[in-house]
Amino acid sequence: MSEVSVTTCLALCQQVRELEGTEQARALDALTLKLELLEFDQSRQIDARRVMDQLLQPIITMDVAGYLTSWNQGAQRLFGYTPQEAIGQHILLLYADDGTDGVTDIAEFFLDNGSALVEVRRRKKSGEIFRADLSLTVLRDGDNDVQGFVVHLSEIGKRLSSEEKLRMHASIIENSDQGILITDGDERIVSVNAAFSRITGYAMHEALGQTTDLLRSGAHDADFRSQVRAALNGNGPWQGEIIGKRKNGELFPQSVSISVVRNDEGVITHAFSIFSDISVLRASEERMQRLVNYDSLTGLPNRTLFNQLVGQALSTARRNNDCCVVLAMDLNRFSAIKDTLGNEVADELLRQVSQRWRLVLRDEDVLARVGGAEFVAALPSIQKREHSGIVSQKLLAALELPFEIESNRVHLEASIGISVFPEDGADTATLLRFSDVAVKRLRADGEPGFLFYSPEMNLRAKEQWQLEGELRHALVAGELLLHYQPKVSLRSGRIVGAEALIRWQHPGHGMISPGRFIPVAEETGLILDIGNWVLEEACRQIRAWMDSGIVMPPIAVNLSARQFDRQLPARLQAVLERHGVPADRLKLEITESLLVRGTESVIHIMNELVARGLALAMDDFGTGYSSLANLKRFPISTLKIDRAFVIGVPGDQNDCAIARAIVTMGLQLRQEIVAEGIETTEQMDFLRNLGCDQLQGFLFSPGVIAEKFECMVRDGVRLKLD
Numbered sequence: 001m002s003e004v005s006v007t008t009c010l011a012l013c014q015q016v017r018e019l020e021g022t023e024q025a026r027a028l029d030a031l032t033l034k035l036e037l038l039e040f041d042q043s044r045q046i047d048a049r050r051v052m053d054q055l056l057q058p059i060i061t062m063d064v065a066g067y068l069t070s071w072n073q074g075a076q077r078l079f080g081y082t083p084q085e086a087i088g089q090h091i092l093l094l095y096a097d098d099g100t101d102g103v104t105d106i107a108e109f110f111l112d113n114g115s116a117l118v119e120v121r122r123r124k125k126s127g128e129i130f131r132a133d134l135s136l137t138v139l140r141d142g143d144n145d146v147q148g149f150v151v152h153l154s155e156i157g158k159r160l161s162s163e164e165k166l167r168m169h170a171s172i173i174e175n176s177d178q179g180i181l182i183t184d185g186d187e188r189i190v191s192v193n194a195a196f197s198r199i200t201g202y203a204m205h206e207a208l209g210q211t212t213d214l215l216r217s218g219a220h221d222a223d224f225r226s227q228v229r230a231a232l233n234g235n236g237p238w239q240g241e242i243i244g245k246r247k248n249g250e251l252f253p254q255s256v257s258i259s260v261v262r263n264d265e266g267v268i269t270h271a272f273s274i275f276s277d278i279s280v281l282r283a284s285e286e287r288m289q290r291l292v293n294y295d296s297l298t299g300l301p302n303r304t305l306f307n308q309l310v311g312q313a314l315s316t317a318r319r320n321n322d323c324c325v326v327l328a329m330d331l332n333r334f335s336a337i338k339d340t341l342g343n344e345v346a347d348e349l350l351r352q353v354s355q356r357w358r359l360v361l362r363d364e365d366v367l368a369r370v371g372g373a374e375f376v377a378a379l380p381s382i383q384k385r386e387h388s389g390i391v392s393q394k395l396l397a398a399l400e401l402p403f404e405i406e407s408n409r410v411h412l413e414a415s416i417g418i419s420v421f422p423e424d425g426a427d428t429a430t431l432l433r434f435s436d437v438a439v440k441r442l443r444a445d446g447e448p449g450f451l452f453y454s455p456e457m458n459l460r461a462k463e464q465w466q467l468e469g470e471l472r473h474a475l476v477a478g479e480l481l482l483h484y485q486p487k488v489s490l491r492s493g494r495i496v497g498a499e500a501l502i503r504w505q506h507p508g509h510g511m512i513s514p515g516r517f518i519p520v521a522e523e524t525g526l527i528l529d530i531g532n533w534v535l536e537e538a539c540r541q542i543r544a545w546m547d548s549g550i551v552m553p554p555i556a557v558n559l560s561a562r563q564f565d566r567q568l569p570a571r572l573q574a575v576l577e578r579h580g581v582p583a584d585r586l587k588l589e590i591t592e593s594l595l596v597r598g599t600e601s602v603i604h605i606m607n608e609l610v611a612r613g614l615a616l617a618m619d620d621f622g623t624g625y626s627s628l629a630n631l632k633r634f635p636i637s638t639l640k641i642d643r644a645f646v647i648g649v650p651g652d653q654n655d656c657a658i659a660r661a662i663v664t665m666g667l668q669l670r671q672e673i674v675a676e677g678i679e680t681t682e683q684m685d686f687l688r689n690l691g692c693d694q695l696q697g698f699l700f701s702p703g704v705i706a707e708k709f710e711c712m713v714r715d716g717v718r719l720k721l722d
C-alpha cells in the first residue's frame with residue numbers, strides 16, 4: 001500500500017466516522033488504528049514523526065495532490081482540527097478564500113523558487129481568519145521524484161475584530177476584581193459586574209435600575225458629594241476614597257475612580273465608576289499605626305506617641321500658663337528578676353505593672369513604656385509641682401503588694417525622676433532627659449523612691465556622660481592598667497596572694513580612682529567590657545610570670561555583680577584556656593550585693609565556678625545586708641572584712657564586736673579570713689588575735705605595678721609580726 005493510498009483510506013475513515021456510534025464506525029476506528037500504524041511503519045521514521053508530532057510549531061505534510069498526510073500538535077493548536085479531522089482532507093480546508101492562493105500555485109511557486117516565505121490567509125476550524133507566513137519544503141523519494149510537501153506555518157500578529165474587542169472588554173469587566181458600575185444618562189444603574197456584587201452584597205438584579213444612592217453611606221458632607229456629582233456630570237475624571245454602604249448596612253472604605261462616556265456628539269451617555277474595597281488595607285494600616293505608636297507588650301503608647309501627646313499637652317499648658325510634669329520610672333533590679341525568672345514572667349510583670357500604674361493615673365495623664373523596664377508618664381493638668389510628689393508616691397505604693405505570677409511571688413520597687421514644665425525645660429525632649437537624670441541619680445544611690453530634678457544633678461550627669469565617653473576611649477587606648485596589692489599571712493608574714501586593682505592613667509587628669517569610674521561603668525554597662533579586660537590582663541600577667549619561671553601566689557580579681565550571669569563560668573574558662581592558666585592561680589572577689597540578690601540561680605553559677613576550680617572570696621563583708629546565717633548557703637572560701645570595720649578597731653566597741661562576729665562566723669564555716677585596709681599595727685594585732693588569717697593593707701603595701709610586686713615576691717619581702 002503506497003503512502004497516498006493509506007492517507008486516502010484514513011480520510012475515508014474520517015468521513016465514515018461521522019456516522020458516530022454505529023457498528024461500522026467502531027469497526028472503522030479499529031481499522032484507522034491499524035492503518036495509522038501501517039503508515040508509521042511505512043515511513044520507518046517513527047521517532048522523527050513522534051518528535052514532529054510533539055512540536056508546538058505547526059508542521060503539516062501533504063501529498064502532491066494537496067491531501068494532508070500528517071498533522072502535528074502545533075497544527076492542531078493553530079487550526080483547531082485534530083489529526084483525525086485533518087489528515088486525508090484537502091489543504092483547501094485551511095484556506096480562507098476559495099482559490100485565491102491555490103495549492104498548485106503555491107506548490108509551483110516553491111518548486112520554481114526553492115524554499116521561500118509567502119504570506120497567506122488561512123481559516124481556523126472556528127471560522128476565524130488569520131494571516132500566516134508559509135513556507136514549503138519539497139519531499140522527494142529515492143528517484144528524486146516529488147512525493148509531497150512539508151508545510152511550515154507561523155501566525156502573524158493578530159488584530160482584533162470589533163466584535164472580538166467587545167467580547168474581550170465584556171470579559172475583562174466581568175472578571176475584574178474591582179467593582180464596576182455603569183449608569184445611564186438618567187443616573188440609573190445599567191450594568192454592574194460580579195465584583196460589584198461581591199463587594200456590596202447586591203445581586204445584579206437588585207442594583208439595575210437603581211441610582212447610586214443604593215451605596216450611599218451618609219458619611220460625606222455636601223461639599224464632598226458635589227465634587228463626585230461634578231465628575232458624574234462630566235467635569236473631568238475623579239479619583240478618591242468614598243465610604244460606601246454594603247447591603248448588610250456595613251460601611252466600607254473604597255478607592256473609586258469615576259469617568260463618563262460620551263457619544264459622537266459629545267453628549268454624556270453613561271458614567272462609570274470603578275472601585276475597590278480597601279477595608280482590608282485600612283485594617284492593616286491601622287495595625288501598622290498601632291505598631292508604630294504602641295508598645296505591643298503592654299498596649300501602652302510608645303516613645304513616639306508619648307512625644308507627640310506631650311508635645312500637644314505642652315502647647316496647651318503654655319497657652320494656659322499651666323505646669324506639666326514628666327515622670328521617668330524605672331523598675332529596680334528588673335534585669336536580675338528577668339535573669340532569674342525568665343522572659344515570660346518578666347513580660348507578665350511588665351503587663352501587670354502597667355495595669356496598676358494606669359489605674360493610679362487619671363485619664364488625661366499619659367503613661368508610656370519606652371524601654372525594657374522603663375516607663376514615662378506625663379501629668380498635663382497638675383496645679384503645683386509638689387503635687388507630682390503625691391502622684392509619685394501613689395505610683396510607688398501601687399507596687400507594694402507583691403505580684404503573683406505562675407507560683408512566683410515577686411516584690412518590685414521603682415525609682416521615679418521628676419521634671420517640671422516650664423521650670424526645668426520647655427520641650428518634651430529636655431523634660432524627658434532631666435527626669436531621666438533624676439531617676440539615674442536615685443538609682444545610683446540604690447534607693448527606691450522619687451526625686452525632683454535639679455540643675456546640680458545635670459552637672460553631675462554631664463560629668464558622668466563625659467567620664468563614660470572617656471572611659472570607653474581609655475579601654476581601647478590602653479590607658480587602663482592593673483596594680484597588685486599583696487596579701488600576707490598573719491602566721492608567717494609571707495606574701496600569699498594579691499588582689500588585682502584596676503587603675504586608670506588618664507592623659508589629662510592623672511591617676512583616676514576606681515571608686516570614681518567603676519560606679520559609672522556599672523551604671524552604663526561598660527563594666528562588662530572593663531571586667532573582661534581585667535580578666536584578660538590578669539591572666540596574661542599570670543602566664544608571663546609562669547613563663548619566666550617565677551613561682552607567684554594566686555591573684556584575685558574583682559567581679560562586678562553585672563558580670564555575674566549564666567555565661568560567666570564558660571567565659572572564665574575560655575580566658576583561662578586561652579592563656580594556659582590553671583584555675584587555681586585565679587581567685588574571684590565578689591560583692592555582698594550578689595548575696596542579697598541571693599537566688600538559686602546565683603548559687604548555681606557560684607557552684608559551677610567552684611566546680612571549675614575557681615575559689616570565691618566575699619569582698620567588703622559586713623557592708624551589705626546579708627545575714628551571717630545566710631552565708632553558709634554560698635560556696636565561698638574566703639571572707640574579706642571591709643575596711644569600714646577595720647578602721648574602728650581596737651578603739652570602737654561596735655566595730656570590735658562586728659569584727660569579732662565576722663571572724664567567729666568565718667572560722668565556724670572554715671573560711672579563710674582576710675582583713676582589708678589595715679594601716680596600723682594595733683589594727684593588725686587585734687585582728688590577728690581574733691584569728692584572721694591574712695592581712696591586706698597599707699601597713700604592708702599599697703597596690704603596686706606588676707614588676708614591683710614580682711620583686712617583692714622574689715625578694716621574699718615579709719611582714720614583721722612582732
Ligand code: C2E
Nearest residue numbers: 501502514515518534558559560677678679696697698699
Ligand atoms: P576593694 O575590692 O575592696 O579593694 C580594696 C580597696 O581598698 C582598694 O582600693 C585598695 O587600694 C584599698 N586599700 C587597700 N588597703 C588599704 C589601706 O590600708 N588603706 C586604705 N585607705 N585603702 C586601702 P581601690 O584600688 O581604690 O579600689 C576601690 C574599689 O574599686 C575596690 O574595692 C573594688 O571594689 C573596685 N575595683 C578595683 N578594681 C576593680 C576591678 O578590676 N573590677 C571591679 N569590678 N572592681 C574593681
Ligand code: MG
Nearest residue numbers: 499558589619
Ligand atoms: Mg576587692
Ligand code: MG
Nearest residue numbers: 619620640676
Ligand atoms: Mg574590699
